[in-house]
Amino acid sequence: MNYTVDSPKETKKEKLLNYSTQFNKEVVLDVKNLSIFYGNKEAVKRANMGIEKNAVTALIGPSGCGKSTFIRSINRMNDLIPSSRAEGEIIYDGINILRSDVNVVALRAEIGMVFQKPNPFPKSIYNNITHALKYNGQKNKQALDQIVEESLRKAALWDEVKDRLHQSALSLSGGQQQRLCIARTLAMEPRILLLDEPASALDPVSNAKIEELILQLKEDYSIVIVTHNMSQASRVSDKTAFFFNGDVVEYDDTKKIFTNPSETKTEEYISGRFG
Amino acid sequence: MVAREQFSADLEAIQKSIISFAFEVDTALKQAIDALYERNSDLAYRVIENDEILNKRDQDINEATIQLIAMQQPVATDLRRLVAFLRVSTDLERMADHAKNIAKSVNRLNVLSPYEIPLAIRDMQEVVSKMIHSAIQAFEEEDISKAKKLADLDNVVDSMYGELFRDMLDERKAEAGKHQQMMQLVFVGRFVERIGDHITNIGEGILYLVKGTSIDLNK
Numbered sequence: 384m385n386y387t388v389d390s391p392k393e394t395k396k397e398k399l400l401n402y403s404t405q406f407n408k409e410v411v412l413d414v415k416n417l418s419i420f421y422g423n424k425e426a427v428k429r430a431n432m433g434i435e436k437n438a439v440t441a442l443i444g445p446s447g448c449g450k451s452t453f454i455r456s457i458n459r460m461n462d463l464i465p466s467s468r469a470e471g472e473i474i475y476d477g478i479n480i481l482r483s484d485v486n487v488v489a490l491r492a493e494i495g496m497v498f499q500k501p502n503p504f505p506k507s508i509y510n511n512i513t514h515a516l517k518y519n520g521q522k523n524k525q526a527l528d529q530i531v532e533e534s535l536r537k538a539a540l541w542d543e544v545k546d547r548l549h550q551s552a553l554s555l556s557g558g559q560q561q562r563l564c565i566a567r568t569l570a571m572e573p574r575i576l577l578l579d580e581p582a583s584a585l586d587p588v589s590n591a592k593i594e595e596l597i598l599q600l601k602e603d604y605s606i607v608i609v610t611h612n613m614s615q616a617s618r619v620s621d622k623t624a625f626f627f628n629g630d631v632v633e634y635d636d637t638k639k640i641f642t643n644p645s646e647t648k649t650e651e652y653i654s655g656r657f658g
Numbered sequence: 659m660v661a662r663e664q665f666s667a668d669l670e671a672i673q674k675s676i677i678s679f680a681f682e683v684d685t686a687l688k689q690a691i692d693a694l695y696e697r698n699s700d701l702a703y704r705v706i707e708n709d710e711i712l713n714k715r716d717q718d719i720n721e722a723t724i725q726l727i728a729m730q731q732p733v734a735t736d737l738r739r740l741v742a743f744l745r746v747s748t749d750l751e752r753m754a755d756h757a758k759n760i761a762k763s764v765n766r767l768n769v770l771s772p773y774e775i776p777l778a779i780r781d782m783q784e785v786v787s788k789m790i791h792s793a794i795q796a797f798e799e800e801d802i803s804k805a806k807k808l809a810d811l812d813n814v815v816d817s818m819y820g821e822l823f824r825d826m827l828d829e830r831k832a833e834a835g836k837h838q839q840m841m842q843l844v845f846v847g848r849f850v851e852r853i854g855d856h857i858t859n860i861g862e863g864i865l866y867l868v869k870g871t872s873i874d875l876n877k
Contacts, residue, residue, distance in 0.1 A: 614731055641733045643870030653733045655662050 408435040411575060411605045412457065416471035419452050419461060426452040428629040429471065434575075434622075439597060439606045441616035441637065444626030445657065450609050453626065454577050457607065458494040459487050475575075495568035499580040501560035503552035503567075508535075508544050511552045511563055512570045530570050537603075538566035539596050558589020562596065569600075576600065578608040582615065594619050613653055617641045625649045665730050672722050672743055676750070677794055679715045683750050684790045686712065686757035687853060691783040693764045694846060695775055702768075705761035709754055716751035720744060735867070742867035746797065749856040749863070756849040756856075763842045763849075773839035778822045782850045785815050789857040796861065802868050808861035809875040815854035822847040 412434040419427040427449040434440050442450040452461065459480065461467040472479040480490055503511050512531045513521075521527060531548065535541040540562040544555070552563055561581060568576060578597070582590040597606060597619045610616050616623055617637060624634040625646070633640065633649045644650045651657050686705050693701040723743045726732065732740055767773070789811045796804035826840050833840075858875045865873050 613733065617733065642737065644734055650734050654736050 411436040413474040418470040420468045422466045430631045436605050438621040439601050440622045441620035442609045442624050448626040449629040450626040454609050458491045492571040494575040495573035496577040497564050497581050503560050507549045508552050509548040534566040534570040537569050538562045558585045576604050576606045679750050680794050683753045690757045690760035699768050702761040702764040709758040712754035716747050719747040738867050742863040745863040746860050749859045753853045753856045756853050759849045760846050763846050767842050782818045786853050793857050793860045796864050805861040805864040812854045812858045819847050819851040
């Protein structure tokens, strides 16, 4: 696929319309009336959200509110659940990625995902990164070496592992394993990173490193993160969406959400006064 | 909305101590003005000494508030409420300083030859005391319409001070040799007027707490 997300036409339109701060950045993913069903249960209800380019968007809300379902739909992970069904559109690069003719493998290279629990392959650090590349036909040792170094540097892991690239990835600490999973995703040269609670299984130091990394990565990528940690959402994200019972209750600048949210439900949730 | 009962109780405890702090500041102001009219140096000294206790109130409120911010990591209204606590407490502390300054002026006046104290100063203090009580109510009830009205009363105090100042200038012509007394009385008027400004700031703090926006009421 040949992607050109930032069509100049859009930029001009934004200027012409003099969009408010809510839309002051380019939208990389435009979610329109997205509903996701598991059987008869509507887990996400007609969600609308413009996810900004080179920004961090945090999805917050209590367990079972639909945020993980939402993030998983962005790279079609819900396809793996037989009873699931999606309605509406997620426009990426002018294409509705929910269309049945979208090449899901290519899509997942563009929109990479990292999960809550680090899940490196039981292989060397080096091979964790090169596995998918080799599978895709990249055999050139020099090119692979370069991608390994670049990805590990971007994931802020290079200095810690450069002398032991051929040791097992499982010898790394949890935080290092998680950064390796991020490096592995970055090796595919994605445009968007989806992080589903990437730091919740980590100690505070590893957690801080991941947060630091997220802030660095947004220079080059657009990031969507699900987190249960309110302070993490407020520290790393530019935009925050609050989900409740499958609805996007409020979606706004993070500083607005955490200082003066518009919805009472949001206020109750972020203040820990739910129920 | 029942969760975080301990946090809510802690917030309420700080709110209560700010309210009693405000009543103490009002008492200090009244005593300083009583001392002025009664030429009562003992009472003036008590006000001066008592200021240390009021400073301590401010420190305690600051400490408790900062501790809650650190331990509870509040957001949204909770955070704004705690920031408002810090702002209100600082203003109360400055108001107490002005009451102390009035008491100091009383002591300076009491070593000079007696001079008739203009009734306008008592009138100013009464309006300011009324402002303190309205501010306490607005703070307790988080009532922004009461908070906004503080600015109207402050305008009254400002014009009363302007009048006092002009009267003093006129009298100065009449009573040569009493300019030290007159200076001190203008200072006293000025201190009372400044207390009014701080109460208006408290009104702004309440508006910030409730609405999340900063509005200048001192215009």
